[in-house]
Structures are given as structure tokens and as C-alpha cells.
Amino acid sequence: MPEGDSVYRLARRLHSALAGADLTRTEFRVPQLAGTDLSGCRVIQVVARGKHLLIRLKADRPDISGQLSLHSHLMMEGRWDLYAPGQRWKRPAHTARMVLETATMVAVAFEIQQLRLLPTDQEHEVVGHLGPDLLGPDWDAHLATGNLLREPQRPLGTALLDQRLLAGVGNIYRCEILFLARLHPETPCAQVENLDTVVSLAHRLLQLNKDRTRRVTTGLAHSREPFWVYGRTGKPCLRCSTPIRQIALGDDFGATERDCYYCPACQKLEE
Ligand SMILES: [Zn+2]
Known part of the structure; x- marks a missing residue:
């Protein structure tokens, strides 16, 4: 299982690869998000909260509005890879749970868990139970x-x-x-x-x-x-x-x- 510092580094890596860019294509291979399409949303920020990962998006489409957060947890087996468009994946495609594409980057999450999409102002529902985060701004x-x-x-x-x-x-x-x-x-x-x-x-x-x-x-x-x-x-x-x-x-x-x-x-x- 990853430690807080590895999720912190992952968030930073994803943030520098995705933040500020618009999603050109998204794919969710979990039942709870089947059919969800977040293309056109802009990635605002990627942050770690304890061992949880939050990808914050700004939706600017007629059918979705406001800020949304994609929540996930690596648990034991979860991994994220970053690829150039068209580059061959290093892990089996059937283990992918989420694909986020921008014009220059393809981020693929393999075997992550607890994947959920929710309004950013409701993030407490998924991370509110956590104690003070050793690497977070709220450390106490x-x-x-x-x-x-x-x-x-x-x-x-x-x-x-x-x-x-x-x-x-x-x-x-x-x-x-x-x-x-x-x-x-x-x-x-x-x-x-x-x-x-x-x-x-x-x-x-x-x-x-x-x-x-x-x-x-x-x-x-x-x-x-x-x-x-x-x-x-x-x-x-x-x-x-x-x-x-x-x-x-x-x-x-x-x-x-x-x-x-x-x-x-x-x-x-x-x-
Ligand atoms: Zn000793």
C-alpha cells in the first residue's frame, strides 16, 4: 500500500502534466461512472489528501457546470501512468479504470479504487473522515x-x-x-x-x-x-x-x- 509521500508525489506529477489543460477525451471503466464523458472540462488542480487523490475540474459545458472532483484511492494495486498520445501502454488495458486525455498527454489509472465524481464543495464526503494530513496544509x-x-x-x-x-x-x-x-x-x-x-x-x-x-x-x-x-x-x-x-x-x-x-x-x- 502506498504511503502518503508517494501519493503526494503522484499528485504533483499529475498536476504538472494535466493542470491548465482541457480534457479532449475521457473514459471510465467502472460501473458507477459508465457513460460519463468529461471532455471539454479543464483540469484545475491535482491534490493528495492523505492517501486519497483528488483531480479538480472546471466544467464549462451547457450540461455540467461548476467545479467537479474526481476522487480515487490507489489501495494496494493502483498505479498511474502518463503517456504521449498514441504511445503503447505498459500495463494490461483491461486493468485500466480511467483514462484522461489532453492534447499532449494521456493519463491512465490502473486498478485504482473508490473512483467517484462529485462536486468539489462536497469533497468532505470522501475525505472528511481523515485525520490531519501529515503532508497537507491542514496539518495539526x-x-x-x-x-x-x-x-x-x-x-x-x-x-x-x-x-x-x-x-x-x-x-x-x-x-x-x-x-x-x-x-x-x-x-x-x-x-x-x-x-x-x-x-x-x-x-x-x-x-x-x-x-x-x-x-x-x-x-x-x-x-x-x-x-x-x-x-x-x-x-x-x-x-x-x-x-x-x-x-x-x-x-x-x-x-x-x-x-x-x-x-x-x-x-x-x-x-
Ligand atoms: Zn536494535
Whole structure:
């Protein structure tokens, strides 16, 4: 699943390719938008909200008026490609869900989900449930910290992934944040003494990586190892050499189990 920083970069890439241009042809291969034609609409802006993508359009046709937003989510498999007109697609055509064409560009979304068209002033219906966005203009560290304490006994390792509490953290950052804060993934939120420091660490990590093409949490000193723990099961901890461990972490608050990586020596569970 993509992290907030990759959706942020995607939005920026789509924005520079499409913003200001009129759509010459559109195609929607999802039942809820079958037959929809947005040709003639102008792309105003492409923005990320947490891990959600919003393409804002200005309609200037007799049959549609005002500003519209195309909402989508990449989920696990979603990808976007940009092509020159007539260029052969790199992915199977039957996995395409949306095609947006301008005079100079063809943007194709493959296997995206939650595709919806709605008036821009109603975007809250699709992103209003999100907590403060780590990469958004509405970032509010105080609110995010308060949200994490809403369910005090919830493990921090699953709470960090709950986009309703704060938006943008995926599995890689979840693991890396916990390691850097020296916290066991199952530590209840209420037991974390410096929760506001953990929240600002999350903010700093995503901000640092939002302009990079390669995600790194270890810094240049460990440039051959971009991550402290993520995906490093059995390999020595870069700090203490203890083998990194992997657990399936879920909780009783609605989180589905996801693999979580941590160092059992650096990240002890306090009794
Ligand atoms: Zn360690």
C-alpha cells in the first residue's frame, strides 16, 4: 500500500502534466461512472489528501457546470501512468479504470479504487473522515496527538495506520517511526510518554521524503540500507545487531493484521 509521500508525489506529477489543460477525451471503466464523458472540462488542480487523490475540474459545458472532483484511492494495486498520445501502454488495458486525455498527454489509472465524481464543495464526503494530513496544509500536530489518545489502550503500532487519526502513514513509516522512537509496536498509546514527539517525528519523516524519489529513513550514513527495520526480518539491527523480528499486528479496534517489523532489543515492551 502506498504511503502518503508517494501519493503526494503522484499528485504533483499529475498536476504538472494535466493542470491548465482541457480534457479532449475521457473514459471510465467502472460501473458507477459508465457513460460519463468529461471532455471539454479543464483540469484545475491535482491534490493528495492523505492517501486519497483528488483531480479538480472546471466544467464549462451547457450540461455540467461548476467545479467537479474526481476522487480515487490507489489501495494496494493502483498505479498511474502518463503517456504521449498514441504511445503503447505498459500495463494490461483491461486493468485500466480511467483514462484522461489532453492534447499532449494521456493519463491512465490502473486498478485504482473508490473512483467517484462529485462536486468539489462536497469533497468532505470522501475525505472528511481523515485525520490531519501529515503532508497537507491542514496539518495539526496537537489534534493528531489527541486523536491517537482517543482509544488509550490501542497499540500505537495499529493506531498510526488509522487514517482517521492522522493521514499519510503506511506500513513502512509505521515500522520506522516506532523504531526511531524506540517503542514496541504493541505499546498502548496512553503509555507513550512523548506521544507528541512521536507525532512530530512522523511529520518530519514524511516531509523529508516527499521530494525524494527513493524513500530513506536511515539517512545518508546507512544509504545502502534505506530502512532501519522494515522488510529486514532476521537481519541484524543497524543499531544493536539483534536480529529484526516480524509480527502480524492487528488489534481489537478494527485494524486488520499487517506485518510489522521491529528490533526486540531496541523496542522493548514496558510492563
Ligand atoms: Zn536494535
